[in-house]
Amino acid sequence: MMDTPRHNFSGYQLISMVLFIVIGSIIVFSLLNVLPRLLDNKNFQVLSAKSYPLKSNIAIDALLKINFTKEVVDALENGIPLTIAVEVQVFHKQTWWRNTLIKESVKLFELRYHPLTNIHEVKNRATNERYSFNSRQEAMAILGTIQGAQLIEQKMLDPDKIYCVQIRTLLDISYLPTALRQLAAVSSSWRLESSWYRWTLKKLQPEQTK
Numbered sequence: 222m223m224d225t226p227r228h229n230f231s232g233y234q235l236i237s238m239v240l241f242i243v244i245g246s247i248i249v250f251s252l253l254n255v256l257p258r259l260l261d262n263k264n265f266q267v268l269s270a271k272s273y274p275l276k277s278n279i280a281i282d283a284l285l286k287i288n289f290t291k292e293v294v295d296a297l298e299n300g301i302p303l304t305i306a307v308e309v310q311v312f313h314k315q316t317w318w319r320n321t322l323i324k325e326s327v328k329l330f331e332l333r334y335h336p337l338t339n340i341h342e343v344k345n346r347a348t349n350e351r352y353s354f355n356s357r358q359e360a361m362a363i364l365g366t367i368q369g370a371q372l373i374e375q376k377m378l379d380p381d382k383i384y385c386v387q388i389r390t391l392l393d394i395s396y397l398p399t400a401l402r403q404l405a406a407v408s409s410s411w412r413l414e415s416s417w418y419r420w421t422l423k424k425l426q427p428e429q430t431k
Contacts, residue, residue, distance in 0.1 A: 264288040267418035270388050272372055279422070281309065281372040285365040285390050285415070292410040293392065296401065297357075302333040304346070304396040305364055307388065311373050314383040314421065323384065324373050329393065330364055384422040389415045 270283035287305065289297070297303055307328045312320040329346040334357070341360040344351045354360040378384060391414030394405040405411035 264290065265390055265392070265413045265415040267388055267390065267415050270367075270386075270418050270420065272386055272420070272422055274375065275369065275371075277376070278374055279372045279378070280369050281367060281386070281388070282369065283307075283367040283388055283418075285367070287361050287365050287390065289392075290410040290413070292408070293413070294357075297332065297334050298336070300334070300336070301397065301401065302331050304393040305330045305332065305390060306393040307367070307390050309372065309386065309388045311422075312385050312387070314385045320385070323377065328370075329396075331396075332360055332364065378422070385419055386422060387417040387419040389417045391415065 264286075265288070266286040268284040268286050270281065272279050272281045274280075285307070289303075293303065307330070309326050309328075310322060311324045313323055314320055331342075331344040331346055333342045333344070334340075335342065339355070341354045341357050342351055343354070343360050343363055352360075352363065354363070372386065392411065394402055394411055397405055
């Protein structure tokens, strides 16, 4: 009778195997979460953005592309409100050091469908202002248009420093009902967000900051 071969693993080999499995799992998990986001960038995009002086402030205009997947549209038409977030950040741009965040703001807009009246409603979650539209396309066109929004007060900026701005938009699933939020967290159909759109603020004249 032949003896069954035995495999003797040292402690070092066992640790190496465990580390290999753990690191491999992390890489696979990361790819499953990152790749859908890259693919979904076509649904949510910042098409253009600019900033300009407006009285004592710096204002911003932006054009956003917001398209929902079929799963998201189905939820909306079944009475689930959706929250669109617009994030804007202002940085002090530095050559040798990490950029310094000067100001960050998040605007939240809720889109809701009323099937009995066939009306789509957009609500500013900060001010509770509401606007009604006869179609989803009209509502999303408004959501995708930013005009004259205050970015930052000019007195907060040093005319001798360089500043950059970045903006992005995303579907904020944290406001979904609990059961749907858990499903959305693992579904690529709900991971809708744009890439950051960045530009440099024009150099301010000293009198503009007074």
